[in-house]
Amino acid sequence: MQRAAILAQGTATVPPPVSSGSAWELDITRHPAGYTLTDGNQTAVNTAGGSNYARWVPTAKAISAADGRRYWEVACAPGGAGSFNGYMGVISANQRDAFDADTNPVTRGSIGWRGNGTLWASDTTNALQRLTGLPSFGAGDVVMFVFDPAAASLWIGKNGIWRDDPVTESPTWTSAGPSPFYPQIQGRDPGDGGTLRSLPAQFSYPVPSGAEPLGQQDPTLRIYQSHAFLEIGWDTGLSIAKLEAWRDLGGGPRLSTAGATLVIDHGGSSALTASQSDLFIEVDLP
Secondary structure, three states: OOOEEEEEEOOOOOOOOOOEEOOOOEOHHHOOOOEEEEOOOOEEEEOOOOOOOOOOEEEOOOEOHHHOOEEEEEEEOOOOOOOOOOEEEEEEOOOHHHOOOOOOOOOOOEEEEEOOOOEEEEOOOOOOEEEOOOOOOOOOOEEEEEEEOOOOEEEEEEOOEEOOOOOOOOOOEEOOOOOOEEEEEOOOOOOOEEEEEOOHHHOOOOOOOOOEEOOEEOOOEEEEEEEEEEEEOOOOOOEEEEEEEEEEOOOOOEEEEEEEEEEEEOOOOOOEEEEEEEEEEEEEOO
8 A cells, every 4th residue: 555644844933934123213203393304203313403403303102011032233323423422222211202492311211322432321310420431332333232121231232242142142232221122223413323223134143143134023923943744644533642732821912832742643534644743832922
């Protein structure tokens, strides 16, 4: 007798086959008059604010505590100074409405990396310089960020080199500000500013392990691992030989079916036989 068998399998180490997301935009409703927004509101450049323009543009969307670590880049405007006078980083929700108040984005729980190689952050309304000797940045540079909103911790890097590795090292700075937080762009002098990059297709450098792109939106259904063995044979009616399932509901908003095994023996007939099927599914609830 002839028999036909089909074997299909995948591994849990392979990323989910489907992902989605959209580029984050800067907030058009919190756009000081001295800036010009272009590139679908992803680029902000100081074109009319003059020098020492202590205003800035936050993103329209926020990073919430449930989002996990997020990675993004800012491509510094090529027409600006070699060392920017302004700050790049994150602002707290408490700082957000001060975008046009002639106040630098470094207070009320916000964190700002200045182009001269200093870091400023304060949990009050008084600006404080916290670190010196950081990499400076300016025209043409790509600055990198990883932010953990649950801990209010920020890692910084420049042109592919991390000042503190977000995988193995402590954050550059941690704020006491509560989430949510908003990435922001400041061009404090004429020509300064930059382009927010939030999707893998826009990035110059790889996303660190344990982080996701800022614009990433996970699919509602992921199949991490699938094994199937199908045998076409000849015998009697259908029987289910084994069924096992293990589920984990704890620890967060996700419901996970961590392992499921199904063994079906249809044995010997002209119909389909499924000898074994393993399926791992994670469901992200909205």
